[in-house]
Amino acid sequence: MVQGTGSDVGKSLIVAGLCRLFANRGRTVRPFKPQNMSNNAAVTEDGGEIGRAQALQAQAARQPLSVHMNPVLLKPQTEIGAQVVVHGKVRGNAKARDYHAMKPELLAAVLDSFAVVRDGADLVIVEGAGSPAEVNLRAGDIANMGFALAAQVPVVLVADIDRGGVIASLVGTWDLMTEEERACVRGYVINKFRGDVTLFDDAINIIRDRTGMRCFGVVPHFAAACLLPAEDAVALDAGAGQKQTARGRIRIAVPRLPRIANFDDLDPLNAEDGVEVVIVEAGAVIPADADVILIPGSKATLSDLAALRAEGWDIDILAHHRRGGVVVGLCGGYQMLGRTVADPDGVEGAAAAATATATVPGLGLLEVDTVIGAAKTLRPAAGRDTIFDQAITGYEMHMGETTGAGLARPWLVLADGTDGAVSACGRVMGAYVHGLFAADDFRAAFLSALRAGDYAAASHAARVEETLDALAEHLEAHLDMDGLDAAFA
Numbered sequence: 001m002v003q004g005t006g007s008d009v010g011k012s013l014i015v016a017g018l019c020r021l022f023a024n025r026g027r028t029v030r031p032f033k034p035q036n037m038s039n040n041a042a043v044t045e046d047g048g049e050i051g052r053a054q055a056l057q058a059q060a061a062r063q064p065l066s067v068h069m070n071p072v073l074l075k076p077q078t079e080i081g082a083q084v085v086v087h088g089k090v091r092g093n094a095k096a097r098d099y100h101a102m103k104p105e106l107l108a109a110v111l112d113s114f115a116v117v118r119d120g121a122d123l124v125i126v127e128g129a130g131s132p133a134e135v136n137l138r139a140g141d142i143a144n145m146g147f148a149l150a151a152q153v154p155v156v157l158v159a160d161i162d163r164g165g166v167i168a169s170l171v172g173t174w175d176l177m178t179e180e181e182r183a184c185v186r187g188y189v190i191n192k193f194r195g196d197v198t199l200f201d202d203a204i205n206i207i208r209d210r211t212g213m214r215c216f217g218v219v220p221h222f223a224a225a226c227l228l229p230a231e232d233a234v235a236l237d238a239g240a241g242q243k244q245t246a247r248g249r250i251r252i253a254v255p256r257l258p259r260i261a262n263f264d265d266l267d268p269l270n271a272e273d274g275v276e277v278v279i280v281e282a283g284a285v286i287p288a289d290a291d292v293i294l295i296p297g298s299k300a301t302l303s304d305l306a307a308l309r310a311e312g313w314d315i316d317i318l319a320h321h322r323r324g325g326v327v328v329g330l331c332g333g334y335q336m337l338g339r340t341v342a343d344p345d346g347v348e349g350a351a352a353a354a355t356a357t358a359t360v361p362g363l364g365l366l367e368v369d370t371v372i373g374a375a376k377t378l379r380p381a382a383g384r385d386t387i388f389d390q391a392i393t394g395y396e397m398h399m400g401e402t403t404g405a406g407l408a409r410p411w412l413v414l415a416d417g418t419d420g421a422v423s424a425c426g427r428v429m430g431a432y433v434h435g436l437f438a439a440d441d442f443r444a445a446f447l448s449a450l451r452a453g454d455y456a457a458a459s460h461a462a463r464v465e466e467t468l469d470a471l472a473e474h475l476e477a478h479l480d481m482d483g484l485d486a487a488f489a
Contacts, residue, residue, distance in 0.1 A: 001153045003128035005169035009160035010191040012053035015127045019061035021472035031057030032117045033127040034110040035143040037074040039261035039299045043378050043395040048088015060468045071113035077300045103140035110142050133173040145181045155184045162192035174211040186487035187214035192221045217479035227467045229264040253278045253290035255313045257304040261297040268437040268460040274453045286316035291450050292326045295333030300348050305336050327428045334430030335370040338362040343372035365428045366421045367406035381433045383414035388445035394435030
């Protein structure tokens with residue numbers, strides 16, 4: 001089990017790299033994360049959803065996606081509450097305090113899933129969540145040491161040197177563990193190192209003297225990580241993947257919604273040399289020179305629509321459209337582009353319930369209306385777009401039904417019907433399907449219509465595969481793999 005001394009230390013990436021490394025060695029390896037918290041999710045082949053990180057790890061392991069790889073998924077809707085997904089299906093909404101009371105009953109579901117994932121595998125690499133040193137949350141823990149002890153799995157800690165204080169984080173984590181928990185720990189890995197690795201030799205000795213823990217290696221910063229799907233919106237906080245403005249480059253502006261979801265939709269666009277994806281943070285205006293404004297998915301459409309208006313972004317979007325600009329909405333963004341959005345049952349939480357009797361106006365750029373409902377649509381999607389007649393694949397993951405005259409001009413024609421809408425002017429389009437822009441020919445056609453250029457010269461899928469292989473090679477070069485292999489046994 002790979003646990004971290006904190007959030008965003010690189011656990012997910014390390015697990016993905018190890019999955020690909022062992023898969024390349026001919027091992028049947030599978031990822032597992034007992035509890036995840038993320039609004040970036042993927043649809044599984046068995047009809048549910050899991051965290052995006054586990055989907056990437058499964059791809060790295062060359063294994064089909066299963067809900068059992070991430071049995072508990074928390075999707076934040078407010079500062080204190082989240083949608084609880086168990087075995088890929090929505091269990092309901094819970095405030096943080098109420099969720100902690102649920103943990104004991106969820107442990108059984110987690111262990112059941114672990115047994116399914118472990119069956120037939122040579123190796124299961126488990127990822128923890130946050131830090132095992134959060135002792136105030138230790139009671140009923142299912143994400144870190146609570147799971148490790150229940151499942152009797154060995155633990156390797158990952159610490160991020162890039163943020164500073166790495167010695168304190170490791171020694172402090174060790175100090176806050178019980179003796180029973182320490183017995184699970186086999187050692188640690190230092191991640192995101194920059195510079196001369198030999199300068200860390202003395203630190204290794206200090207950590208050993210203070211804790212007795214073994215160092216399995218110091219991993220240098222892996223710059224190509226930005227080419228892989230990110231799980232957490234912290235990647236957006238860091239401005240990951242953004243480029244410097246250059247003449248002739250297509251600018252795609254994306255308002256940073258408070259509950260942005262499935263933002264890996266942006267990755268294939270951002271990877272294009274001729275494209276600049278600009279994440280517009282709160283307090284900033286949407287650039288007037290943007291070629292496209294793309295409204296991304298949202299875990300809380302009504303509250304994010306209110307936030308969009310509070311920032312004045314609705315004015316920016318409408319002005320952009322009047323100037324002849326292109327506007328794209330994906331999933332929750334598609335709902336916002338319509339005439340109205342309603343949540344009569346308060347599905348999106350207390351804030352939505354307070355306005356349950358009201359119908360909230362959308363941006364009015366598409367002739368559609370949306371009603372949020374309790375039923376969640378989770379399914380793969382394949383078909384063609386109606387603008388460029390190019391093949392697309394992706395998935396649907398949404399709560400709500402959309403109706404209206406605008407559906408007579410659908411954006412996508414799928415195997416089992418249509419999806420989305422296109423405005424009469426042809427410059428506004430929205431759909432529920434995620435992953436559209438990963439289709440190379442569609443992406444090339446979309447970008448070429450904006451500005452002539454050589455787009456989609458490389459396959460996005462191939463780029464991700466190459467990066468996973470490079471990550472595996474990176475880890476193999478810098479980790480004591482014999483030691484880790486023995487520790488995992």
